[in-house]
Amino acid sequence: MPPVDDTLKSHSPALHFSSPANGRQQVGKEQETEKRLRSDDSAPPAVPPPTQLTGKTPAPLPYDPELDATGSGDEEPATATCFERSTSPTTALQRNRGAEYHKVGEEGVAKMHRFTVYETTSKFYLVGNDVLDRKYRVLKIDRTAEPEDLSIAEDDIVYTRKETNQILNAVDDGNKASGGLKIRCSAWGLLGFIRFTGAYYMLVITKRTQVAVIGGHFVYQIDGTELISLISPNAPRSKAETHPEEARFVSTLSNLDLSRSFYFSYSYDITRSLQLNMIQEREVVGQGIPRRSPDYRTGMFVWNHHLLGPASKALRNTYDWCLPIIHGFVEQTHVSVHARSVSITVIARRSRCFAGARFLKRGANDSGYVANDVETEQIVSEALTTSFHAPGPQLFANPTLTSYIQHRGSIPLLWTQDNSGVSPKPDIELNLVDPFFSAAALHFDNLFERYGAPIYVLNLVKSRERTPRESILLKEYTNAITYLNQSLPEGKKILYKAWDMSRASKSRDQDVIGTLETIAKDIMSRTGFFRNGDGLHWASVTQNGVARTNCIDCLDRTNAAQFMIGKSALGHQLQALGIIADETIEFDTELVTVLSHMYHAHGDMIAIQYGGSHLVNTMATYRKVNQWSSHSRDMVESFKRYYNNSFLDRQRQEAYNLFLGNYIYIQGQPMLWDLATDYYLHHADPRAWSARTRKDYIQWFTPAHLQQRLMPNEVHPLSDLRGRPLTFYDDYWFEYYKPNFLTTFMKMFPYKANSLRKYSSSKEGQDGGVESSAPQTKLDLTPDPQGKEGSKKGVTIAEYPATVIPNDVYKIPNNEEQLPISPLLEPFQISSVQHQLQSEAVDPIPNRPQAPNGTPNPEKGFKDKSAVTQWTLNQFVTNSLSPFVIETEAEEYLRYINHPSNLPLIVSTKDPPNPNSDLQAYVRSNSPEIVGQMQSTEDDIADFTEFVDIGDDPLTVTDADTSKKRYKAYRQWLKGKSLFKQQRVDP
Numbered sequence: 001m002p003p004v005d006d007t008l009k010s011h012s013p014a015l016h017f018s019s020p021a022n023g024r025q026q027v028g029k030e031q032e033t034e035k036r037l038r039s040d041d042s043a044p045p046a047v048p049p050p051t052q053l054t055g056k057t058p059a060p061l062p063y064d065p066e067l068d069a070t071g072s073g074d075e076e077p078a079t080a081t082c083f084e085r086s087t088s089p090t091t092a093l094q095r096n097r098g099a100e101y102h103k104v105g106e107e108g109v110a111k112m113h114r115f116t117v118y119e120t121t122s123k124f125y126l127v128g129n130d131v132l133d134r135k136y137r138v139l140k141i142d143r144t145a146e147p148e149d150l151s152i153a154e155d156d157i158v159y160t161r162k163e164t165n166q167i168l169n170a171v172d173d174g175n176k177a178s179g180g181l182k183i184r185c186s187a188w189g190l191l192g193f194i195r196f197t198g199a200y201y202m203l204v205i206t207k208r209t210q211v212a213v214i215g216g217h218f219v220y221q222i223d224g225t226e227l228i229s230l231i232s233p234n235a236p237r238s239k240a241e242t243h244p245e246e247a248r249f250v251s252t253l254s255n256l257d258l259s260r261s262f263y264f265s266y267s268y269d270i271t272r273s274l275q276l277n278m279i280q281e282r283e284v285v286g287q288g289i290p291r292r293s294p295d296y297r298t299g300m301f302v303w304n305h306h307l308l309g310p311a312s313k314a315l316r317n318t319y320d321w322c323l324p325i326i327h328g329f330v331e332q333t334h335v336s337v338h339a340r341s342v343s344i345t346v347i348a349r350r351s352r353c354f355a356g357a358r359f360l361k362r363g364a365n366d367s368g369y370v371a372n373d374v375e376t377e378q379i380v381s382e383a384l385t386t387s388f389h390a391p392g393p394q395l396f397a398n399p400t401l402t403s404y405i406q407h408r409g410s411i412p413l414l415w416t417q418d419n420s421g422v423s424p425k426p427d428i429e430l431n432l433v434d435p436f437f438s439a440a441a442l443h444f445d446n447l448f449e450r451y452g453a454p455i456y457v458l459n460l461v462k463s464r465e466r467t468p469r470e471s472i473l474l475k476e477y478t479n480a481i482t483y484l485n486q487s488l489p490e491g492k493k494i495l496y497k498a499w500d501m502s503r504a505s506k507s508r509d510q511d512v513i514g515t516l517e518t519i520a521k522d523i524m525s526r527t528g529f530f531r532n533g534d535g536l537h538w539a540s541v542t543q544n545g546v547a548r549t550n551c552i553d554c555l556d557r558t559n560a561a562q563f564m565i566g567k568s569a570l571g572h573q574l575q576a577l578g579i580i581a582d583e584t585i586e587f588d589t590e591l592v593t594v595l596s597h598m599y600h601a602h603g604d605m606i607a608i609q610y611g612g613s614h615l616v617n618t619m620a621t622y623r624k625v626n627q628w629s630s631h632s633r634d635m636v637e638s639f640k641r642y643y644n645n646s647f648l649d650r651q652r653q654e655a656y657n658l659f660l661g662n663y664i665y666i667q668g669q670p671m672l673w674d675l676a677t678d679y680y681l682h683h684a685d686p687r688a689w690s691a692r693t694r695k696d697y698i699q700w701f702t703p704a705h706l707q708q709r710l711m712p713n714e715v716h717p718l719s720d721l722r723g724r725p726l727t728f729y730d731d732y733w734f735e736y737y738k739p740n741f742l743t744t745f746m747k748m749f750p751y752k753a754n755s756l757r758k759y760s761s762s763k764e765g766q767d768g769g770v771e772s773s774a775p776q777t778k779l780d781l782t783p784d785p786q787g788k789e790g791s792k793k794g795v796t797i798a799e800y801p802a803t804v805i806p807n808d809v810y811k812i813p814n815n816e817e818q819l820p821i822s823p824l825l826e827p828f829q830i831s832s833v834q835h836q837l838q839s840e841a842v843d844p845i846p847n848r849p850q851a852p853n854g855t856p857n858p859e860k861g862f863k864d865k866s867a868v869t870q871w872t873l874n875q876f877v878t879n880s881l882s883p884f885v886i887e888t889e890a891e892e893y894l895r896y897i898n899h900p901s902n903l904p905l906i907v908s909t910k911d912p913p914n915p916n917s918d919l920q921a922y923v924r925s926n927s928p929e930i931v932g933q934m935q936s937t938e939d940d941i942a943d944f945t946e947f948v949d950i951g952d953d954p955l956t957v958t959d960a961d962t963s964k965k966r967y968k969a970y971r972q973w974l975k976g977k978s979l980f981k982q983q984r985v986d987p
Contacts, residue, residue: 192307306661368442612644
C-alpha cells in the first residue's frame with residue numbers, strides 16, 4: 001500500500017490542480033503542504049470507499065423558535081461546536097480552473113476563532129476556522145517527539161470547508177490501522193503550552209461567555225478549560241514514563257481556577273488601555289502598516305505569557321492561534337441618560353508581576369513590582385456608532401469614546417507580614433531600610449512609563465494606632481516620596497495625599513464622602529481623562545498621569561476611594577460627550593447607583609483574588625447607611641478572609657507560581673511544595689544584577705517617561721493602502737454583525753446586555769448601593785431631596801393583600817433571568833409584568849394551607865414537621881428582604897409611640913383617669929362565668945412550686961436535680977446528644 005503522502009497528491013484538493021495558469025508556483029506550494037500534512041501510517045487507494053469515520057461530530061443544533069421566543073440562549077453557545085465532517089464517498093477532486101491559494105496575511109484572511117482538536121496515535125490536528133466559517137487552517141502537533149521538544153507544523157494555506165473535510169478524511173483513512181482520526185474536543189481558543197517534568201501539555205478554552213463589546217469587538221470570560229497531554233499512548237516506554245511528581249504538578253495547577261475572572265478578546269487588545277490602543281493604531285496607519293503585530297509576552301497584564309513562550313518559538317504566526325488573557329474583572333452596563341444611550345464599562349487588569357495571595361505578597365520586590373497591582377479602566381461611550389472609526393471614514397477617530405484609568409497597588413517598600421500565627425492582623429516588618437528607596441524609585445519610574453506625569457498618590461493607611469502597625473509604613477512611605485521628589489522637575493513631581501480614612505469613618509464629625517469628593521475633583525483637574533477624536537472636527541484629549549490609591553491591603557478603603565474617583569470621572573466623561581452640562585453628578589441618583597454596583601462587584605472580585613473573600617467594608621459602611629444585615633455580613637466576610645489566608649493561600653500561591661512560570665522544574669532542584677519560601681522566585685538573583693550598571697540614585701527616573709502623551713492628528717493611509725475597505729484595518733464588522741448567521745435580537749449580546757433592570761431590585765443593605773425600587777431605563781439625574789445622606793431604608797406600610805406574593809415568586813428578574821427588553825418596548829413590558837403580578841399570584845409551595853385572610857398558615861395542614869421549619873425560614877428571609885406591616889400593626893405602633901412619655905411614679909390601686917389598658921379590656925370582654933372557671937390543678941401548682949424553688953447555689957446541678965424538667969436538655973447532653981436541635985436549612 002502506498003504511503004499517505006502519495007495519495008494526498010491524488011485526492012487532497014490543496015495539492016492537485018488542473019489549471020495550467022498556476023504553473024510551477026503551485027507545484028512548490030503542493031510540496032510545501034505535503035510536508036506539513038505528512039502522516040506515519042499507510043493510506044487507502046486514490047478513490048477511497050465509503051467509510052464510517054470515528055469521532056463523527058453531531059450536526060449543529062437546529063433553529064428553535066421557542067428558544068428564540070423566550071430569549072434564552074446566546075448568539076453562540078458557550079461550548080464550541082466541532083467541525084462537521086461528511087462520510088460520503090470522495091473522489092480524486094480537483095480545484096476549479098483558475099483557482100488560487102489564499103495564504104496567511106493576505107487580505108480577508110483573519111485569525112482563527114474556533115478550533116476542533118482531532119487526534120491520532122501519533123498526531124494532534126487543530127482545525128481552526130474564522131468567524132464566518134469560510135476559511136480553515138490546519139495545525140499539526142507531533143506526539144512522538146522527545147518530551148522536551150515541541151514539534152508543531154503550521155500550514156500557511158487557507159482552505160475551504162470542503163477541502164478541509166477531504167484532508168481530514170484522508171488522514172482518517174491513512175490511520176485506520178491504529179484507530180483512525182478521533183475528535184478530542186472543541187475549543188474557542190488556544191492559551192499555549194506548558195511543561196512540568198515530562199512532555200508538554202496544551203491548554204485550550206472550552207467554554208466562554210460574552211461580557212462586553214468595545215468598538216464592535218467582543219470581550220469574553222473564560223468559563224471552562226481543558227489541559228491536554230501531548231504524549232502519545234503508543235510512545236516507547238522510555239518516553240511514556242513520567243516523573244512520580246508529575247501528577248502533583250497537574251493537581252497544583254488545578255488550584256488556579258481559570259474559569260473565573262479570566263478574559264480574552266479575538267480582535268481587541270484587552271491587555272492595553274483604550275487610549276494606548278487608539279494611539280498605537282493611528283500611528284500604525286500613518287506609517288502605512290495595515291495591522292500591528294504586538295508581542296504579548298512582554299506585557300505585565302498577560303497572564304498566559306509563560307504558556308505563550310513555547311508557542312512563539314514553534315509557530316510563525318503565534319497570535320493567529322493563541323490568545324492572550326487577562327486576570328481581573330470586566331463588566332458592562334447600558335443605560336439611557338436623557339434619552340441618549342450610554343455604555344459604561346469597567347475593566348480591571350491584574351499584573352502578573354509579583355502576583356500572589358494577601359499575606360504572602362506584600363510591598364514590592366527588588367524590581368519595583370508591587371503586590372496587588374491592578375489597573376482599573378472606566379470606559380464611557382455613546383452608542384451612536386459601533387466601531388472605533390468616525391464617519392468618512394476617519395480611522396480610529398470615533399469621538400464618542402472616553403476612558404479614565406486609575407491604579408491600585410501595595411505600598412512600594414520592602415515589608416512583609418508573617419501569618420504563621422493565629423493573629424488575624426500580624427505585625428508589619430520592614431525587612432530592609434534603603435536610604436535611596438530603590439524599589440520605590442523603580443516602581444514610580446514604571447508608572448511614569450505607563451501613564452505619564454503627574455502621579456497622584458492617595459495613601460489611606462492609619463496614622464494613629466495603639467500598637468503601631470500601618471503607621472510604621474506611613475512614616476517610611478512619606479520619607480520615600482519626599483526623597484524621590486527632590487530629583488523630579490517642577491510640574492512632574494509626585495503629588496502625595498495621606499489621609500486616615502479608617503479613623504474618619506469612625507468619627508462623627510468627619511464627612512468621608514465629602515472629603516473623597518474633594519480629593520477626586522483635585523485628581524481629575526490634574527490628570528485629565530481620554531477622549532477620542534480626529535483633532536480637527538472633534539478635539540482629542542489624552543490622560544497624562546494617574547491616581548495611585550492604596551491602603552494596607554488595597555481592598556476595602558481603596559475600592560471606596562476608587563469609586564468616588566470614578567464617579568467624578570463619569571461626570572467629566574458625560575460632559576465631554578455633550579450629555580450633561582456640568583461635570584458634577586449628585587450622589588443620590590440612579591446613574592450613580594449603577595456605577596456603585598459596578599464598582600462594588602469590581603471590588604468584590606479583586607478582594608476574592610487577593611484576600612480570599614468579598615469586600616468587608618462597602619460603600620454603605622463609609623456612607624453610614626448600612627443596617628444590621630451589613631454588620632453580620634462584614635463579620636462573615638472577615639472570618640472567610642482569615643480562614644483563606646491561614647489555610648488556603650499557600651496552595652493558591654503555588655498555583656500562581658507554576659502558571660506564571662515563576663517556578664520551573666529543574667532536575668536536582670527542590671520541588672515547588674518543598675520550598676520554605678518563594679522569596680527567591682520573585683526577587684532577582686544578586687549574581688545576575690550585581691554586575692550590571694546601577695541606576696543613578698539621584699537621576700532615578702527616565703526623562704522620556706515624563707513627556708506628555710499626545711494623540712496623533714487626523715491620519716490617512718499611504719497611497720499604496722488607499723482605497724482599501726475598512727475591514728482591511730479593523731475586522732470588527734464580521735465579528736459584531738455576523739452576516740453569515742441566522743440570529744435574533746433576543747440573543748444578541750448588545751441587545752440583552754446589563755441595564756438598570758439588573759440593579760433596580762437590589763437593596764441598599766445588601767451590596768452597598770442606593771435603593772432603587774422601579775425598573776427603569778431612563779436615568780434621572782435629579783438628586784434625592786434628602787441630600788447626600790441618602791434615603792434611609794425603611795419599612796413600607798401596605799395593605800395586607802388577599803394572597804401574599806413572596807418576593808422570590810414574581811419579581812423583575814435580572815439580566816440572567818429575563819428576556820432582554822428593548823428601550824422602546826420596555827414600558828409596555830413592565831406594565832404587562834405588573835398586570836401579571838396582580839392577576840396570576842401563585843404560591844411557591846403547592847397545597848399550602850391558607851389562613852382565613854389569605855395568608856399561609858404554617859400551624860395546620862403540614863404532615864412533615866420539617867416543612868414548617870422550611871416554610872418559616874423562607875418567610876423569614878423574604879420578610880427580611882422586603883419588610884412590610886399590616887394596618888393593625890401600624891396602628892399599634894402609632895399608639896405605642898404616642899403613649900405619654902412621662903408616667904407618674906406613684907403606685908396606687910386606683911385606676912388612673914381615662915384608662916387605656918389592654919388587660920382591663922380583655923377581662924371585661926369575658927363573662928364572669930368564664931373568669932370563674934379559670935382554676936389551676938394540683939399538678940400545675942406542684943410544677944410551679946418546683947420551678948420557682950431555687951437552691952442556695954443555683955449554678956450547680958446536683959444528682960437530685962437531674963430528674964427535673966428544666967434539666968431535660970442537660971440530661972440529653974450527658975447522653976451525647978446536641979444541646980441544639982438540628983434543622984434542615986434551604987441550600
